[in-house]
Amino acid sequence: MIKVNKINKTYVNGGTELRVLKDVSFQVEKGEFLAIMGSSGSGKSTMMNILGCLDSEYQGEYLLDGIDISKMSQDELSEIRNKKIGFIFQSFNLLPKLTAVENVELPLIYSGIKKTERYKRAMKLLELVGLKERAEHRPNELSGGQRQRVAIARALINEPSIILADEPTGNLDSKSEEEIMKILIDLNKMGKTIIIVTHEPNIGESANRKIIFKDGEII
Structure with a gap:
C-alpha cells in the first residue's frame, strides 16, 4: 500500500542545514498495523507528516497505492488526504463550539454530503467507539479519552483505507x-491499515511490526 524509497528531508535555518531524514526506505502492506518509534528528534513525526501528505518538501519517492505522491500538486494532495487518510492527533483537534456529533x-461538509446523511453516518461511528450517548456533548464536557474517541470517529467518517495516529495516547x-488502543486494534482487525507514531514501548507492542528511528535513520 505504501512504499517510500530514499526519502531525505533537510531543514534550513539561517545558514545552517539540519538533515532530519536520511535515505529512509520501507514498505507498508495493506491491512498492517505498524508502529513508527523513536525518541524526540529522531525523525518519526517528520516521516508521519510526509506519509500523511502534509509535507511535500522532501527528496525521494513516495508511492501510495501505486500513485507517486511526490509529483502531486497541493490540490491533489488535499484530495488524497480527504479520501484515503484518517488522522488522529495527540491534541484531539476538536472544535470547542461543536458537539461531538458535529x-x-x-x-463530510467539505464533501457535499446532505445533512441527514452526515448525521446518520456520524452517529453510527460514535456508536462504534462507544460514545453514542454523548453525541450532543461539547469537547469540554468530555474526558480526554472520550475526546480522543470522537477524534477517531471523525478520522473514520470518509471511510479512509489508512489511519495515521500521531502519539494518540500521549495526553x-x-x-x-x-481503551483507545483496543479501538485501534479492532479497526485493524476490520481491515484498516494503521500507522501509529509513538515513543512509548508499551504502545508499540500493540503493532504487528515496529520501525525504529534514530537521528533520521531507521535502525
Missing part, C-alpha cells in the same frame, strides 16, 4: 490509553 460530521491516563 465534530465527527465536519469532514491520556492508562485506562483511556487501553
Whole structure:
C-alpha cells in the first residue's frame, strides 16, 4: 500500500542545514498495523507528516497505492488526504463550539454530503467507539479519552483505507490509553491499515511490526 524509497528531508535555518531524514526506505502492506518509534528528534513525526501528505518538501519517492505522491500538486494532495487518510492527533483537534456529533460530521461538509446523511453516518461511528450517548456533548464536557474517541470517529467518517495516529495516547491516563488502543486494534482487525507514531514501548507492542528511528535513520 505504501512504499517510500530514499526519502531525505533537510531543514534550513539561517545558514545552517539540519538533515532530519536520511535515505529512509520501507514498505507498508495493506491491512498492517505498524508502529513508527523513536525518541524526540529522531525523525518519526517528520516521516508521519510526509506519509500523511502534509509535507511535500522532501527528496525521494513516495508511492501510495501505486500513485507517486511526490509529483502531486497541493490540490491533489488535499484530495488524497480527504479520501484515503484518517488522522488522529495527540491534541484531539476538536472544535470547542461543536458537539461531538458535529465534530465527527465536519469532514463530510467539505464533501457535499446532505445533512441527514452526515448525521446518520456520524452517529453510527460514535456508536462504534462507544460514545453514542454523548453525541450532543461539547469537547469540554468530555474526558480526554472520550475526546480522543470522537477524534477517531471523525478520522473514520470518509471511510479512509489508512489511519495515521500521531502519539494518540500521549495526553491520556492508562485506562483511556487501553481503551483507545483496543479501538485501534479492532479497526485493524476490520481491515484498516494503521500507522501509529509513538515513543512509548508499551504502545508499540500493540503493532504487528515496529520501525525504529534514530537521528533520521531507521535502525
